[in-house]
Amino acid sequence: MTLNDLGNIGELLGGVAVVISLLYLAVQIRHNSQISRFDAHRSLSQDMAAVLGNISADPDLYRIWKIMTNHPEQATDEDRERFGMLLYQVFTTFSDAERFGRMDKDLQTRFQAYMERFLGFEAVRSWWSRQGEHYSKEFRAHVENSMKKFLAEK
Numbered sequence: 001m002t003l004n005d006l007g008n009i010g011e012l013l014g015g016v017a018v019v020i021s022l023l024y025l026a027v028q029i030r031h032n033s034q035i036s037r038f039d040a041h042r043s044l045s046q047d048m049a050a051v052l053g054n055i056s057a058d059p060d061l062y063r064i065w066k067i068m069t070n071h072p073e074q075a076t077d078e079d080r081e082r083f084g085m086l087l088y089q090v091f092t093t094f095s096d097a098e099r100f101g102r103m104d105k106d107l108q109t110r111f112q113a114y115m116e117r118f119l120g121f122e123a124v125r126s127w128w129s130r131q132g133e134h135y136s137k138e139f140r141a142h143v144e145n146s147m148k149k150f151l152a153e154k
Contacts, residue, residue, distance in 0.1 A: 041107050047093045048114065051086065061086070072123040087127050090118060095139045112146070119147050 055065050061082065067075045068083040075083070094115055097107075118124045125147060132140050 037104055041104060044093065044097050044107060044111070048090075048111070051090050051093070055086070068123040069121045072126075075123075083123065084127055084131070087118075087124060088131065090114075091128070091131075091135065091143075094143075095135050098139055098142060115143070115146055116150055119143070119150050 055061050064075070064079045064082050065086070067079055072080075094111060097111060119128070128143060128147070132143060135143075
């Protein structure tokens with residue numbers, strides 16, 4: 001075996017090592033992406049669960065929710081203000097999720113259903129008409145389309 005042959009074998013082994021390293025790196029990147037998606041999914045789910053949990057755990061907030069979604073004309077100014085703060089939290093969660101593209105298809109479907117349910121309430125639509133301008137153009141368009149869809153089906 002000549003020195004040239006040994007050099008060729010070395011190059012071949014080096015090439016194989018590079019290919020193996022690239023395959024390993026691809027597997028690690030894919031795994032990391034899955035973990036990131038899972039963390040984002042969990043974070044968004046926890047954010048939404050916290051909002052709904054707050055409504056169900058706090059009798060006064062639940063009372064405000066029921067008044068604003070069923071009989072908004074009976075609400076006090078304080079009720080309307082607290083309801084607005086709650087909606088700000090909800091729609092900021094929706095907006096952040098959409099803006100950062102953190103939702104997989106299943107979560108996007110679930111959040112869309114939540115949004116449409118919220119938009120089914122006149123008090124929510126009224127709040128959106130006053131506060132929607134504080135959100136990104138893209139998110140506003142998404143909410144407006146969802147609202148149009150809901151109203152057309154009504």
